[in-house]
Amino acid sequence: MTGEQRLPRPLTSAGSAALAALLAEPVAALVALDFDGTLAPIAARPEAVVPHPGAVPALVALAPRVGQLAVLTGRPAGEAVAVGRLADVPGLVVAGHYGLERWADGRLNSPAPHPGVASVRLRLGEVVAAAPAGTALEDKGHSLAVHTRGTADPTGTLQALRPVVEAIAADGGLEVVPGRLVLELRPPGIDKGVALTQLVAETADAAHASSGAGAVRSVLYAGDDVGDLPVVDAVTGLRQQGVLGVVVCADSVESPAKLRARADLVVDGPNGVVSLLQALVRALTSAPG
Numbered sequence: 001m002t003g004e005q006r007l008p009r010p011l012t013s014a015g016s017a018a019l020a021a022l023l024a025e026p027v028a029a030l031v032a033l034d035f036d037g038t039l040a041p042i043a044a045r046p047e048a049v050v051p052h053p054g055a056v057p058a059l060v061a062l063a064p065r066v067g068q069l070a071v072l073t074g075r076p077a078g079e080a081v082a083v084g085r086l087a088d089v090p091g092l093v094v095a096g097h098y099g100l101e102r103w104a105d106g107r108l109n110s111p112a113p114h115p116g117v118a119s120v121r122l123r124l125g126e127v128v129a130a131a132p133a134g135t136a137l138e139d140k141g142h143s144l145a146v147h148t149r150g151t152a153d154p155t156g157t158l159q160a161l162r163p164v165v166e167a168i169a170a171d172g173g174l175e176v177v178p179g180r181l182v183l184e185l186r187p188p189g190i191d192k193g194v195a196l197t198q199l200v201a202e203t204a205d206a207a208h209a210s211s212g213a214g215a216v217r218s219v220l221y222a223g224d225d226v227g228d229l230p231v232v233d234a235v236t237g238l239r240q241q242g243v244l245g246v247v248v249c250a251d252s253v254e255s256p257a258k259l260r261a262r263a264d265l266v267v268d269g270p271n272g273v274v275s276l277l278q279a280l281v282r283a284l285t286s287a288p289g
């Protein structure tokens with residue numbers, strides 16, 4: 001930490017207004033962050049991912065300074081807590097499986113898996129076994145993900161597998177959601193935009209129950225992938241309800257151009273996100289009140 005870096009300035013007036021509101025009234029702010037590619041560099045295999053060395057210290061410092069801190073990830077919530085070393089971040093809520101699961105205060109709340117996951121698991125495993133070497137099936141319980149990052153031709157393999165993966169998903173009533181060299185089969189109607197809007201409502205409810213206060217007035221969200229795009233639309237919807245929002249793109253060569261184009265602020269991957277969190281901590285520490 002240099003102590004020199006200042007808060008970056010959002011590219012949009014809506015983003016600037018949200019950041020200003022967050023700084024002016026941090027107790028009414030929700031800060032939500034994607035994990036892979038945002039708080040942690042992408043690795044060849046999901047189990048090999050480790051958080052950026054500055055990520056957890058920055059989260060620990062930021063958590064008591066904002067109304068609610070959350071991690072919103074496609075991973076199972078418990079796995080994100082373990083891989084991300086997030087258990088010691090005070091008051092953190094981890095929304096896993098794109099919001100299907102909640103982890104908070106050491107407790108996991110998880111619904112029953114969609115029956116389609118069980119019905120397609122075997123067939124998908126056979127397809128992956130017959131695919132080029134390095135193709136991997138990740139079983140997340142609530143969803144299944146086919147990864148091609150470990151193959152000789154990751155993009156070509158992904159494209160070749162897509163039609164058959166889509167057919168299998170359709171048979172199970174699941175959706176195929178593409179990501180960074182991954183095709184994920186998951187229950188329909190679940191995305192990070194829906195999850196973020198739910199987190200805003202839950203944060204307001206929790207604050208109301210504990211103190212009688214509690215509207216969320218600003219949201220900051222950072223993500224890096226196509227799975228984060230629904231958040232942009234959710235933030236647009238939240239703005240119409242009077243909640244200011246700033247969407248941060250944790251940029252990399254693999255980030256979708258759409259996310260880069262629609263974000264209010266673009267930073268350089270997990271390094272940039274950690275710097276942003278550190279700058280927020282400094283700004284909220286030096287600010288009076």
Ligand SMILES: [Mg+2]
Pocket residue numbers: 034035036037038223224225
């Ligand atoms: Mg990500």
